[in-house]
Amino acid sequence: MEFCPTCGVMLLYELPDRGRSARFYCPTCPYVCSLESRVKIKRRQHLVKKEIEPVFSQNDLTKGPQTDVTCPKCGYGKAAYETMQTRSADEPETIFYACLEKSCGHIWRD
Template sequence: MEFCPTCGNMLLYELPHMGRSARFYCPTCPYVCYLESRVKIKRRQHLVKKVIEPIFSQDDLDNAPKAEVTCPKCGHGLAAYKSMQTRSADEPETILYACLEKSCRHTWRD
């Protein structure tokens, strides 16, 4: 997105027509910027993945309250739960569950 250096409005794109090259133009003032055939990338920004921390640590599983909820993955009937406010204040809180079966440890939300 480019902006007019004269008045600050967003420039509009016009396709090439009748031998004229493509251009950006300002709809409110006479500013025109003709485009070259090659586009140069001004800068590249490398994205870095954020490290995702687990919802339940081993200490959380040992000390968290337990509920009789069936795990959707293994069918075990006991899970640790934690409630968090993940959305805005007028929305209900999210309940996060972790299966207590040692071979499963599946996590899900309600």
């Protein structure tokens, strides 16, 4: 992608025509950049997925306040919780729970 040095608008590509070389031109101002060599236009860009980082670790959650909630994995009746606004402001907060059973440690959200 090339941008006009005069006005900042994205330049458009024009194919060679009647002895004139290919060029980039600005659709809003008279700027033109002639191209002497061939231009390779790429249309695909491969994106790399980032590694997902956990919102809370087990240690962060177990230090928080506790409530009487049943763990869906082991059925234990107590869990620590933490709330976080993960969506827009007009949506409710997301509640993250961590099971307090030492052998379980399951983390889930509501």
